[in-house]
Amino acid sequence: MPKPPDAQRLLEVQDARMAYGAEGKGPLVLDGVNVAIEEGEIVSLLGRSGSGKSSLLRIIAGLLKPTSGRAIWQGQPVTGPYPGVAMVFQSFALFPWLTVEENVELGLEAQRVPAAERERRASEAIELIGLGGFERAYPKELSGGMRQRVGFARALVVHPELLLMDEPFSALDVLTAETMRTDLIDLWIEGKLPIRSVLMVTHNIEEAVLMSDRILILSSNPGRIIAEIKIALPHPRNRDDPRFRQQVDEIYGRMTARSPGDRADSRTGGSFPGVGVGMALPPVSTNELAGLMETLSASSDGKADLPALAEELNFEVDDLFPIAETLQLLRFAEVAQGDIQLTAAGRRFAESDLEDRKRLFAEHLVAYVPLAALIKRVLDERPNHRARAARFSEELEDFMSEDYAEDTLKAVIAWCRFAELFDYDEAEQTFSLEPA
């Protein structure tokens, strides 16, 4: 559906701020976000996990109330779910006890649409989305791709003006996902979809460039819109087109760009939220860290282009970025403008044997990961050299949510076990210094 000249504004988000925890005093997820969706466009919200993009989508859908700010739908403030939008879920969210047809009719039934019309509209949507013949099947009988088609049919059948999609293709295999993307774009171009605009949440840069007219890039922790990029390439878009590659590279650069001032303070992790002991760490394994350092050291300058690296390793941004940034935190690598560069220490690590690697890793942990240093210090100071995990998880929860605190502690435990800095007894949930 090409954009009409007098495009009307469908939706607006004004200064949305979202904080979790009691009375919105917890960590910030979204901060000062402004979004406008016009008629006739496909917009992507691109960001990594922790950028609050899914929260933003739910605020727009009326499923979540922002801590402050508001969403406005065609001039009316959003207070709860409303008929103008319909959502496609990452996990499909199909009711396993309803058939394809019954799942599709769910929204219509909720609105008490008469049975005859319900059936007519449902079979239209089912045909359109390529599910003809599967009406009486249960979701468990379908493949992942077919299930998500049901998800699309269920959303389209209510004739929403704005279709909301929450990472709709990320639970599908590569081939299926690509087919579904092209099918959807074809239907959109041919004007066959009973909708006026699409808003999609994704962490997949290429997917965003392939499908959208406009991309909004969200930063992480807290989520802020850091860039807006218009994609003017004509459909169908070709991933090998140099202009396409250039767009992808540009976005990679923006997503790894550091704001000035990040670098100066040695206590911050740069890309990780929080400072000092309260820094939230990603669950990255030491195998992944070692693997990436080895891969980088294979090239003569110890440097690589992140998009190319991601393609080579078959990683998505959400897989690659946390590893790269952990290396950066540990001063084993530098990440900037879409490139990653091994430091001297990183190169030394890659070239050492296991014993030396452990020693080097331990030094960097104590020097650059404040939480690891704190645990080590507490254990050193105590006469019995033991400390309960709760001692640290409680401290972490002052800075972050329980889930993040758990992930952070887990990450540090895994890293320190590798470095043989200290030991952790899972049954007793206690840290102890390794017997010398």
Add this chain to the structure above:
Amino acid sequence: MSEPVLRRAHPALRAPFNIWDLVALALIVGVFIVISHGARETVAPLKSLGLTPISLDPWRLPEYALRTSMRMIAAMAASLAFALGYATLAAKSRHAELVLVPLLDILQSVPVLGFLSFTVTGFMALAPGNVLGVEFASIFAVFTAQAWNMAFSFYQSLKTLPADLDEAARAFGLTPWQKFWRLEAPYGAPALIWNMMMSMAGGWFFVTASEALTVGNTSVTLPGVGAYIAAANEKQDFAGVAWAILAMAVTIVIFDQLVFRPLVAWAEKFHMELTASSDPPQSWMLDMLRRTRLMARVGRPLGTAARWVASLRLAGGPLLRPPALSRRGERTIDIVWLAAVIGLAALAGEQIFGFVSKELSWADLVHAVALACLTLIRVVVLIGLAALVWTPVGVWIGLRPKWAERVQPVAQFLAAFPVNLLYGAVVSVIVAFHLSPDVFLSPLMVLGTQWYILFNVVAGASAYPTDLKQAAASFGVKGWLWWRHVMGPGILPYFVTGALTASGGAWNAAIVSEVASWGAHHLRAAGLGAYIADATAAGDYPRIVLGVAVMSMFVVALNRTVWRPLYRLAERRYRFA
């Protein structure tokens, strides 16, 4: 069919322990006292109702079995309605949850027959001079054996609704009423039905116990299999007992085949897994119903009607959909609510204190606790023995799928078996050989409940991952090492679930099994069960209250100090992800 045993872990293992448990305990005991006060006033004129005496003619048994079954069905319907309502309220209202959940936890630790002692007189007072009151009491006894478990199960389901389905339901604009029928009820159905089936076993036990009952000077006999058993016991009629066993067996099998198998097979479609189960439960009855044209003709309009009702845009009541309040308003309501609950609990506490100080002395409490310790020893020893016997047997069976398939229904059937059917045999042996009733009446306590250990262990062993079994075999792991590192940890979560259920059941059964009568022989073992049974027979309400309260506290304490930590450990360490 083997899997769900564990997934629906016993509810006693889940609730948090806090101050609210005390509040709940005070409220429940307080209510008992109030009821017993009222009961004493009204009970006097209700001497043995001129009921037709129970005939021992076996040809009357089908009719008796039917009467007993009707009571079961009525109780099931009541439990279902209660579970849906109570759980929904507890899950949707934060204020209600604070009180309702600990209340439920304590309620399910109260021995079922304890409820019966209180309620029978109250129900009789509701319909004076009429059998109806007694019928209600009997139905209520079965209700108390099922309702708490079912409510807990549905509450757990509501608290673990898949977030994405919940969002989808809201995003597509379903009202709370529509959401209940489209999402919440279907999601909770498999666990609810499974729980209902499991508590049926207890139900049969209690329905027979409640049909022939004496509370003080009120004797109650309801036509039914239970009354028939009581009559046969009194007349020392072995043939009668044999007929009753047959009638009971046939009834249980009919219920299993015509009600529960179809229900479980039907509820399979509500399971959350998006992959089709390789071995879904089957029911010939359900297949038949689905195939017959008549059913299709009757069923379709019913289905359409149900769908119509489910899609009504009823808004939730004020309780389910609280009006938007300011933070301050919410806090005020919190405080008012808290004050009300604590006030009520204090009132109940005062009531208890007044009652206890008037009617009972410290010596009574010490006496009851001492007797509880005796019963505790019995429970511990017997569950230990049962575990020693049935764990190896269960593992042996569980590792042989063909056997497991056949044993599961038999064990469930045995668990439903009313213990009073065996009084004749046991009492005869004890009397003939001059044995001590203190020791030899004890096995009656676990007669019914030991099977829970068996079928849970069978389920655990059947679910044991094949690759681990093969790994152990290929490394030559055998004997004690195999039990300690291979099979033991693998079945621990299942075993704990089974043993917990068995121990709870044993406490319950103490009330009917520490006292046994066969004709003129009345045997009595020292214990809290006998204490409650005696107090009930004598209509001594203060001592019933005391006995039931002490027993409840023992059960709660045992759950909290032994079973819950064990279960947590098993869940955390020995669960196959």
